Amino acid sequence: MALVNQETPVERARGRRSARAAGRPLGLSVTSLILLVLSFVSMMVSIYMIFIYAPTDATQGNPQRIFYFHMPSAVIGLCAFGIIALGGIMYLWKKDERWDWVARAAAEVGVVFLTFTLLTGSIWGRTIWGTWWAWDARLTTTLILWFIYIGYIMLRGYMGHTFASARAGAVLAIIGVIDVPIVYESVNWWRTLHPQAVLPLGGSPQMPPQMLLTLAVSSVAFILLFSFLMVQVYHLQKIQTLAQRLRASLE
Amino acid sequence: MQGINYLIAAYAIVWAGLFAYLAFIMLRIRSARTELVAVEELVREQQEKAGHDDYRKNE
Numbered sequence: 001m002a003l004v005n006q007e008t009p010v011e012r013a014r015g016r017r018s019a020r021a022a023g024r025p026l027g028l029s030v031t032s033l034i035l036l037v038l039s040f041v042s043m044m045v046s047i048y049m050i051f052i053y054a055p056t057d058a059t060q061g062n063p064q065r066i067f068y069f070h071m072p073s074a075v076i077g078l079c080a081f082g083i084i085a086l087g088g089i090m091y092l093w094k095k096d097e098r099w100d101w102v103a104r105a106a107a108e109v110g111v112v113f114l115t116f117t118l119l120t121g122s123i124w125g126r127t128i129w130g131t132w133w134a135w136d137a138r139l140t141t142t143l144i145l146w147f148i149y150i151g152y153i154m155l156r157g158y159m160g161h162t163f164a165s166a167r168a169g170a171v172l173a174i175i176g177v178i179d180v181p182i183v184y185e186s187v188n189w190w191r192t193l194h195p196q197a198v199l200p201l202g203g204s205p206q207m208p209p210q211m212l213l214t215l216a217v218s219s220v221a222f223i224l225l226f227s228f229l230m231v232q233v234y235h236l237q238k239i240q241t242l243a244q245r246l247r248a249s250l251e
Numbered sequence: 252m253q254g255i256n257y258l259i260a261a262y263a264i265v266w267a268g269l270f271a272y273l274a275f276i277m278l279r280i281r282s283a284r285t286e287l288v289a290v291e292e293l294v295r296e297q298q299e300k301a302g303h304d305d306y307r308k309n310e
Contacts, residue, residue: 063254066261073265112272116265123261127254225269232276239283246290250297 080110
């Protein structure tokens with residue numbers, strides 16, 4: 001009978017956790033809460049600008065508005081892989097596992113944004129080119145980057161939170177990041193269906209000011225959202241690593 | 252009109268995906284936190300038990 005009233009460690013942990021989290025909305029840290037509010041507000045402003053403020057494109061019509069989500073998510077998808085490689089290099093150099101957590105978080109969030117890029121690009125392509133997919137240089141190199149992301153995540157998931165996993169991940173990221181400049185330059189190096197960059201590096205923008213402003217606001221919203229998600233996944237990596245270490249100490 | 256449908260589909264996919272991913276992360280964080288506190292508790296119990304056994308041996 002006494003056993004019925006006895007709490008297991010998991011039940012006790014649940015009770016304590018809920019008591020601690022009760023003090024904060026959603027159980028988030030102050031930084032996370034600020035990022036969440038900022039990304040929500042900027043996303044609402046960007047939606048208003050995309051559908052109301054930005055003019056309709058004369059040749060493509062309404063589907064051109066997909067561009068305001070497509071391009072920021074593509075830029076974040078590319079930059080996130082740069083963060084993974086940077087995290088890998090810093091981990092190999094400093095041997096500080098926090099860099100590995102940064103790399104893992106960037107991989108997980110980056111692949112989500114790159115998936116959005118491929119999906120929104122495919123829908124946009126259907127309206128403009130009349131096909132869901134074409135094996136042109138920009139699309140193919142982006143798909144290769146997506147597979148590199150998946151390979152990285154699978155490798156890290158399979159090897160767990162170990163030092164060997166961090167080293168292997170760092171090496172894969174350093175090799176894989178070579179694809180990022182290839183994706184960016186693919187529209188210049190090969191003849192592609194995909195349009196040229198609307199914001200060429202060192203050049204003037206190829207769009208009207210209202211569209212440019214909408215793109216800027218949308219990009220800020222996506223960067224804030226990416227930062228919020230990065231902080232959450234970084235925190236998750238930290239908790240998982242600590243739990244795994246403690247579990248290993250018990251065995 | 253066809254174009255509007257594609258536009259709505261694109262935004263719906265992104266929003267649904269973002270909310271699903273956010274929910275997935277929050278659930279994983281909650282489960283990882285619970286696991287960490289439970290493992291900490293087990294470690295503490297083991298240490299207390301080891302300390303108690305040492306005390307009895309010394310007695």
